[in-house]
Amino acid sequence: MFQKGLAAFLLLLFACATDTPEHETHTPSSSLVQKAPFTKLIIHAAFAPGMEPPETMIEVVEDSIQALIQKPEGVSVERFEELDPAQPKEEWALEELDQLVDQVSASTPQDTSTQHVYVLFLDGTLTEPSRAGGTRLGFAWGSDRIVIFRQAILDLCQSLTFSTEEEQKRKKACQIAGTEVWIHELGHLLGLVDNGLPMQVDHKDPDHGHHDMDPACVMYWAKDKELLIDEVKSRIEAGKDDSAWFCDHCQEDVLAAQQTED
């Protein structure tokens, strides 16, 4: 009896320390990684004033996703500039974010060969807190939507301390962190890890939902949490200033899904 109670208690503790529930709302569509019938992917970036992602980040995201899925007519990021309400907000409920995405999608011309993904760049964070890893820096939900809490990322990376070339390194940290959060969330929509794309070998972190077990992989669970910022700092101090990308296992899962196309 006692042992059973203890086991239940430990299970509860364990459940609280993990991070699984946040991606359960995903309904990924495997057609995002496939080359037909949608030959082109447009990522619509909509932002509150001052939250615009820099051009360098946009280019890295376009190149990273195209390198992974190789759409015949490419992957491009397009800016949408009339987000309303544009007011800064501390906390966002998912329904409010859906309304913002609806504004963007309503003015998006649809055709039979293009797929669309919507990315919001905002102040604040989600009303639902992250269960581990500190402030949530990004979130993906549904089949085609992402929010990136750009101000939260900027606040964290701009307060990092470096012993030399501080301004330059902070800027680099902001760029790497912002890029990795964005690519991580896109990876979720594409069906990684084991979230629509069948795994060719097991690389799913048993404790953290649809994430890769490898900390160097962009699909590692901490990549969209406050924890990411210190990890980026350590990498910059070690002289590494590239953004993390998809590990071999993630790439294999995408490739396998593409090979099952008719």
Ligand SMILES: [Zn+2]
């Ligand atoms: Zn994630």
Ligand SMILES: [Zn+2]
């Ligand atoms: Zn891996």
